[in-house]
Amino acid sequence: MDxxxxxxxxxxxxxxxxxxxxxxxxxPLTMTIFRMIRDVEESKDISQTVFLKAxxxxxxxxxxxxxxTWLYKIALNTVRDYLRKRKPIHSTDALETLVDPAEPTxxxxxxxxxxxxxxxxxxxxxxxxxxxLQLRVYEDMDYxxxxxxxxxxxxxxxxxxxxxxxxLREKLGAMQ
Amino acid sequence: MKKLDCNDVERIMVTDxxxxxxxxxxxxxxxxxxxxxxCMRIREEFQSLFSAVAxxxxxxxxxxxxxxxxxxxxxxxxxxxxxxxWRDSRWKAAGVLLAAVIAFVAVFSVYDVRKVTRAPGxxxxxxxxxxxxxxxxxxxxxxxxxxSDSTMLAEIRIPQGDDAMMDWFxxxxxxxxxxxx
Numbered sequence: 001m002d003x004x005x006x007x008x009x010x011x012x013x014x015x016x017x018x019x020x021x022x023x024x025x026x027x028p029l030t031m032t033i034f035r036m037i038r039d040v041e042e043s044k045d046i047s048q049t050v051f052l053k054a055x056x057x058x059x060x061x062x063x064x065x066x067x068x069t070w071l072y073k074i075a076l077n078t079v080r081d082y083l084r085k086r087k088p089i090h091s092t093d094a095l096e097t098l099v100d101p102a103e104p105t106x107x108x109x110x111x112x113x114x115x116x117x118x119x120x121x122x123x124x125x126x127x128x129x130x131x132x133l134q135l136r137v138y139e140d141m142d143y144x145x146x147x148x149x150x151x152x153x154x155x156x157x158x159x160x161x162x163x164x165x166x167x168l169r170e171k172l173g174a175m176q
Numbered sequence: 177m178k179k180l181d182c183n184d185v186e187r188i189m190v191t192d193x194x195x196x197x198x199x200x201x202x203x204x205x206x207x208x209x210x211x212x213x214x215c216m217r218i219r220e221e222f223q224s225l226f227s228a229v230a231x232x233x234x235x236x237x238x239x240x241x242x243x244x245x246x247x248x249x250x251x252x253x254x255x256x257x258x259x260x261x262w263r264d265s266r267w268k269a270a271g272v273l274l275a276a277v278i279a280f281v282a283v284f285s286v287y288d289v290r291k292v293t294r295a296p297g298x299x300x301x302x303x304x305x306x307x308x309x310x311x312x313x314x315x316x317x318x319x320x321x322x323x324s325d326s327t328m329l330a331e332i333r334i335p336q337g338d339d340a341m342m343d344w345f346x347x348x349x350x351x352x353x354x355x356x357x
Contacts, residue, residue, distance in 0.1 A: 026245060044245055137229050161194065172221075
């Protein structure tokens, strides 16, 4: 059953349809929020807030865009509100401390160092460029969808993606 | 064959890594890269960067985390549903109450109007005639005729009952002329 059918069911009064939407999007949405704020518990709370807002707003959702785009737009606004109130980004990252046990320690450390450098470089990007890159790479959104979430045009989103990639390459140099 | 400029290549190689290129553009790009080692190096850097970005997948926080996530969200949704149901029922009750108040007011305001129209002074038609008289004065038929116009007087001053009629005839007999009782 696709999102549109689930939304129709929800509007007809089948509240379980919303739970199915939660099941489908809770993990990717929480991970996207985590990438923005780097705090796993806060990501959980924000992600739940997003679903509660979606639950309230769903009867008025016109389906002009996809449910996913609409949900991520809500998420982005919620994260913005959160970041406005929050202190600068936490240096400790609960998920960063998790090491994959299957990976050799040295490789893991090297990989972690590179990831750390890349994340630091990402933090220096203008927010729109950073978010465009994240939505494109991790959420597999096309530029039309990114434009709907972040505002602007698909062409503008494409330019933002290019600028983000160019800036990261210049900041990081060769990462091999 | 058209050649690419180094300034344009960067954008084209990012597009290639991101969305892919059509065959002609891809051929042009590859031809340029074979002939231009600096651009080839930049492409390798972009490839490394894209791989690193794609590999930055946070480890799953674990089953327990997601169970807590589901249970707290389900509980919050349940509260919201309950609150919404309560809010709806309150609105419905308020609607019914409002309708009852409107009906009550409507019924009693009509009742009051009837009471007003039966106010002292007679029925509605009398009140209307009084109002017309106030506005335009009495009609010619209602003007009291001169005493000499006895016929008219007799027609207009209709006695109030049989006794009054008798009095009127008695008065005529005694005086030999019409007289106003």
